[in-house]
Amino acid sequence: MSTxxxxxxxxxxxxxxxxxxxxxxxDINRLxxxxxxxxxxxxxIGEENNRETKGNSxxxxxxxxxxxxxxxxxxxxxxxxxxxxxxxxxxILSRTTSPTSGSVKIKGKVAxxxxxxxxxxxxxxxxxxxxxxxxxxxxxxKDIKSRFDEIVDxxxxxxxxxxxxxxxxxxxxxxxxxxxxxxxESDILIVDEVLAVGDHEFQKRCLGKLSDxxxxxxxxxxxxxxxxxxxxRLCSHAIILNNGKINGYSNTNNIIDTYLKSDFGTxxxxxxxxxxxxxxxxxxxxxxxxxxxxxxxxxxxxxxKRVGITMTYEVLQExxxxxxxxxxxxxxxxxxxxxxxxxxxxRKFPRKKGVYSSTSWIPxxxxxxxxxxxxxxxxxxxxxxxxFHELDAVAFNVVDSFAxxxxxxxxxxxxxxxxxxxxxxxxxxxx
Amino acid sequence: MPDTQTESWDLIIQPKTSWFxxxxxxxxxxxxxxxxxxxxxxxxxxxxTILGPLWHFLQPLFTTIVFVIVFGRIARIxxxxxxxxxxxxxxxxxxxxxxxxxxxxxxxxIANAGIFGKxxxxxxxxxxxxxxxxxxKLGIQFLLLLAMMAWYAVKGYDFHIGLNILWIPVxxxxxxxxxxxxxxxxxxxxxKYRDMTVLMSFAVQLLMYATPVIYPLSFIPEKYKNLIGxxxxxxxxxxxxxxxxxxxxxxxxxxxxSVLVTLLLLLASIMIFSKVxxxxxxxx
Numbered sequence: 011m012s013t014x015x016x017x018x019x020x021x022x023x024x025x026x027x028x029x030x031x032x033x034x035x036x037d038i039n040r041l042x043x044x045x046x047x048x049x050x051x052x053x054x055i056g057e058e059n060n061r062e063t064k065g066n067s068x069x070x071x072x073x074x075x076x077x078x079x080x081x082x083x084x085x086x087x088x089x090x091x092x093x094x095x096x097x098x099x100x101x102i103l104s105r106t107t108s109p110t111s112g113s114v115k116i117k118g119k120v121a122x123x124x125x126x127x128x129x130x131x132x133x134x135x136x137x138x139x140x141x142x143x144x145x146x147x148x149x150x151x152k153d154i155k156s157r158f159d160e161i162v163d164x165x166x167x168x169x170x171x172x173x174x175x176x177x178x179x180x181x182x183x184x185x186x187x188x189x190x191x192x193x194x195e196s197d198i199l200i201v202d203e204v205l206a207v208g209d210h211e212f213q214k215r216c217l218g219k220l221s222d223x224x225x226x227x228x229x230x231x232x233x234x235x236x237x238x239x240x241x242x243r244l245c246s247h248a249i250i251l252n253n254g255k256i257n258g259y260s261n262t263n264n265i266i267d268t269y270l271k272s273d274f275g276t277x278x279x280x281x282x283x284x285x286x287x288x289x290x291x292x293x294x295x296x297x298x299x300x301x302x303x304x305x306x307x308x309x310x311x312x313x314x315k316r317v318g319i320t321m322t323y324e325v326l327q328e329x330x331x332x333x334x335x336x337x338x339x340x341x342x343x344x345x346x347x348x349x350x351x352x353x354x355x356x357r358k359f360p361r362k363k364g365v366y367s368s369t370s371w372i373p374x375x376x377x378x379x380x381x382x383x384x385x386x387x388x389x390x391x392x393x394x395x396x397x398f399h400e401l402d403a404v405a406f407n408v409v410d411s412f413a414x415x416x417x418x419x420x421x422x423x424x425x426x427x428x429x430x431x432x433x434x435x436x437x438x439x440x441x
Numbered sequence: 442m443p444d445t446q447t448e449s450w451d452l453i454i455q456p457k458t459s460w461f462x463x464x465x466x467x468x469x470x471x472x473x474x475x476x477x478x479x480x481x482x483x484x485x486x487x488x489x490t491i492l493g494p495l496w497h498f499l500q501p502l503f504t505t506i507v508f509v510i511v512f513g514r515i516a517r518i519x520x521x522x523x524x525x526x527x528x529x530x531x532x533x534x535x536x537x538x539x540x541x542x543x544x545x546x547x548x549x550x551i552a553n554a555g556i557f558g559k560x561x562x563x564x565x566x567x568x569x570x571x572x573x574x575x576x577x578k579l580g581i582q583f584l585l586l587l588a589m590m591a592w593y594a595v596k597g598y599d600f601h602i603g604l605n606i607l608w609i610p611v612x613x614x615x616x617x618x619x620x621x622x623x624x625x626x627x628x629x630x631x632x633k634y635r636d637m638t639v640l641m642s643f644a645v646q647l648l649m650y651a652t653p654v655i656y657p658l659s660f661i662p663e664k665y666k667n668l669i670g671x672x673x674x675x676x677x678x679x680x681x682x683x684x685x686x687x688x689x690x691x692x693x694x695x696x697x698x699s700v701l702v703t704l705l706l707l708l709a710s711i712m713i714f715s716k717v718x719x720x721x722x723x724x725x
Contacts (some may be wrong), residue, residue, distance in 0.1 A: 018448075023724060037633075101722065102454060105561035108719035114454040128559040131481055133488040142481055145474035146560055174488075 012117070014198060014230050015080040020112035022073040022098050022254075040160075052361065064318045070309035073099040074254045075112070080247075082197075085231040087241030096234050100386065103232065104200050112362045118197025118230075123145055125202065128187075130363050132176035136167055136186055143190045157193045164219075165189040186227035193217045196224075198230045199223060217244055242412070243424070263412075267381060273298060277405040289323070292330050294396055296365065297322040300384065300406040310407045313379060313416045313430065317406065320369040322388045329360035338377075340354050346377065346428055350387075355402040363419070375417060378430040379410040406438035458719075460712050468563045477572035481591040483577060491722035497581040501537060505530045512655045521657040521688045532654035535616060535681050538579040539674065540645050542620025544573035548630040550721050557722065564718040565711070568625050570661050572617050579613070591687070601687030608691065610682040611663055612677045619673060621705045626710035629717040642700070653678050658690050707712055 025036075080086055090096050103109045103114060105123030129146040130139050140161055144154040154161075162168055165185040167178070175183055191199075199219065204245050221244065224231045235241050235256045241262065248265040250257040258265055278300040282288070288295045301318045302308050311317050318380075319336055334357075335350030349370060351357050384406070387399035409429075415419050417430040487493040505526055512518045513525040514587040520528035546568035550557065553567055594600065631637045652674045653661075661669055665673035669675050 101558075105454060106558050107722045109454065109456050111456055115450040116452040116454070117450055120452070122560060124559045129556050131485055133485045134481060138484070142477050145471075146556070148471070148562065148564055149474045179464070265502075281528075424515045 012082050013079045014082045014117045015232075016075055016115040016389075017078050018113055018115075019158075020076040020099075020114060021071060021110050022095075022102060022107075023110040024072050024098075028414055062407070071254050073102075073109075076254075076256055078249060078256065078259055080230060080232070082122035082230055083224055083228045084232065084247055085221070085245045086133070087248040088232065088251060089241050089248060091144040094251040095254040096251055098254075099201065100200060100234050113329070116198065119148070119195070120198045120200065121191065121194045121196035122189075122200040123147075123191045123202060124200075124399055128208065129185060130175055130426055131185070131406065133174050136175055139359060140186070140190055140207055143187065144194070145189060148196070149194060149196050153195050161189045161193050161334045163194065164215075173318075189218055191221065192216070196229065200232045200234075202234050203228055220244060222429045243422070246423045280404050280412060281305055287387075288400045290397055292327045293325050293332065293397045295321065295323050295388075295400060297384070298384070298386055298400070300404050306404070310409055312374075313377070313408050313410045314374045315402075316374050317372040317377075318369050319384055319386075319404070321403075322365060322367045323388060325363050326360045328363055330392050331358070331360055332388050333357045334429045335368055335387045335389065336369075337381040337387075337401070338372075339385070340378070340428060341381040341383075350389075376429060377408045378425075378427055379408050381405055381407050451674070457494060457540070458630065460716070463715055464598075466564065468569075470563055471505075471566055472565050475566050475570055475573070476564060478566060479573045479577070480503050482570060482574040487682075490511070490660055494581055494617075498585050498687070499519070501530060501533050501585060502584050503583075504533055508655060518656045521659060521682075523682075523688050524598065526590060528588055529543070529655065529683075530586055530680060531685055532683050533581045534579065535612070536649060536652065536654045536674075537582065538575060538613070539616050539620045541575040541578065542572050542617055543627075543645060544625045544641075545575060546621055546624025547627040549625060550632045550717070551628070554722070557718075558591055565714065568621055568628070571624075572621050579595050585652075586685070599687075602685075603687070605680070605684045605691060608680045610718070612681045612684070615703050616677055616702055618707050619699075621678075622703060622707040622710045625714045626706070629714045629721075632717055632721040644671055648672070648674075651675075653682075657688075670695065673702045677700075707722075 047409070076095075076099070088096055088099060100122070101124075102109050104124060106122075106124070114352045129141065129143055135144065140158065141151065141154050145151070161398045162171055165182070165188070167182050167186050169183065171176060173420075175186070177201065178186070199220070218234070220231055223229045224246075231245075233241065233244055245259065245262050248262045249259045252267065255341070279297070280299075281297045282295060298319070299307050300309065301320065302311065303316050305320075306317065321334065333351045335348065338346040340346055349366065351370070382405060383402055384404045385399065385401040387396060389396040389399070410416055410418060410425070412418075412422060412429045417432045418425050451622075479703075490496070492499070495613060508529040509525045513520070548569050549564070550573075557564065592599065627637050627641055651672050653669070658666070658669065658675060658679050664667070674701045676690075676692060679689040679694055680691050681689070683691050
């Protein structure tokens with residue numbers, strides 16, 4: 011196997027904030043330094059890219075000294091939370107922007123699919139758009155012509171091929187656009203996860219096609235996603251990016267532990283210190299945190315483990331009675347469950363002033379994999395009154411275990427369903 | 442990795458490249474895209490219109506009528522003994538091509554930010570496709586001009602057409618390159634600072650008055666002639682008019698000056714353009 015992509019000391023700096031008169035003076039300063047053969051003064055400053063901490067500098071490093079090699083025929087997943095540098099890396103690899111320092115060396119032809127239907131013109135027919143889109147992606151007319159029938163066949167739009175694409179359903183549009191890209195003649199295919207949209211059946215075909223592309227044709231695939239689940243299914247290797255740096259690079263079976271240990275926590279903890287805190291003159295929310303069995307804050311949980319959600323609040327009035335509740339939503343916005351406290355003793359009696367914490371436990375082997383958004387509330391039943399109800403308070407991820415101890419057993423394909431409990435099965439021979 | 446130094450790479454992505462690495466060979470490998478872009482522009486422009494390409498007749502026709510009334514009848518600016526409608530239409534045909542090239546290419550980066558942000562191809566393809574699409578429109582407008590010339594020929598007007606007609610293709614190519622050069626220069630400068638877009642909107646209009654479109658160069662007083670002469674379009678417009686209508690100043694040395702200015706501007710603008718195309722997505 012030979013190395014087809016070699017990334018060395020790759021960095022990318024961005025300037026935050028608005029372009030205005032200030033940027034002109036920086037530009038002039040930069041030109042001045044360059045004219046005298048000095049180093050760009052703004053490359054020395056700049057901070058690690060972390061959205062939570064407010065930086066002191068206008069410059070941030072979206073990527074800082076990234077190094078990795080990719081072998082021919084590998085399917086490499088690049089994962090990380092929003093802002094980790096995935097898109098920046100993708101943009102540099104696909105040449106839509108240039109690095110600030112370092113280099114990328116590539117062998118073979120690169121095709122990047124950062125978006126389906128790039129350059130599709132709504133007024134042109136499907137046929138014209140296949141040629142247009144193919145040409146934008148770097149194919150010659152001859153190549154497109156020789157693969158035209160395959161493309162139309164894969165997309166399943168024969169009947170509409172001479173209709174303007176603005177009359178297409180969104181599903182047809184995506185299918186046609188993906189088909190052009192999938193049949194593209196290239197050695198390296200860079201794919202953004204947006205491609206994995208569309209209905210389930212088509213999604214399976216897309217992922218299947220991408221596997222074929224790498225297994226049968228020996229092409230290299232780079233797949234960018236913030237969904238560990240999709241990366242596990244598609245990729246042979248995975249790179250974890252965090253704050254512009256590589257947290258881990260290994261084959262996908264080994265990387266899951268790194269992924270679970272790494273701090274992807276941005277939203278698993280929320281604190282309120284000022285008057286903007288949810289609540290009223292009776293009770294005010296102070297903190298919501300998602301944690302494991304040892305009360306360590308975490309954002310990503312193995313599907314087999316219990317998840318604790320603790321809300322801390324301050325009671326500001328003597329002798330009020332109330333109860334607490336949570337709502338869980340999945341990434342599609344579907345309400346997985348609602349629960350309120352019907353168990354604790356305190357809920358029955360008037361509360362004294364002070365700070366309280368209430369924890370609810372979600373059992374292991376219960377939620378399906380994916381992102382879970384948590385809402386919290388404190389309210390009264392009789393008379394019904396809501397003191398606060400904070401939807402989207404925190405969120406966490408559930409990652410399925412492929413060790414055979416979860417509901418999926420040894421099955422590794424996509425597993426539908428809103429919850430994923432292990433059910434009891436009894437089988438008897440009746441005659 | 443023992444042999445990475447000696448391995449051959451097809452592509453090396455680096456922050457800095459030479460000013461003179463214009464990657465024109467890469468442009469050639471994307472020629473099919475250029476052809477399809479031109480076709481797209483042409484088809485898309487007339488989808489859901491009734492008159493279609495006929496619109497290209499109407500715009501210069503009405504402008505000519507207005508010019509005849511305002512500059513010809515009211516202001517009484519002479520037209521070198523050429524019938525007024527012919528004079529204005531001839532100047533307008535060339536001017537329209539220049540301004541369409543300039544306007545169409547000057548927003549290359551901003552108008553295509555969406556597609557440029559998603560996929561790489563030589564960015565010059567877009568302005569080149571604008572210049573070629575507009576050449577097709579120029580061809581249509583040229584038919585209108587020829588029709589009007591035929592009308593005057595039937596009425597007995599003598600065009601004195603001679604060897605100067607050979608200037609026409611030369612002039613058209615130079616005007617296209619000049620429009621392209623100025624347009625991509627402006628497009629490169631507007632990615633970060635939008636001030637140029639504001640300037641552009643009225644500068645093009647004003648430039649027309651510094652070009653012999655509504656007046657012949659012979660009408661200009663001596664003291665302003667040098668100023669008007671700095672504008673390369675002046676000499677190109679005059680030569681174009683001479684080639685077609687047999688009246689206008691053909692000054693070989695000044696045409697040479699126009700060609701030189703155009704080529705220098707083109708080289709400089711392509712160099713700046715290819716610098717900007719690498720990072721414009723960060724500032725656009």
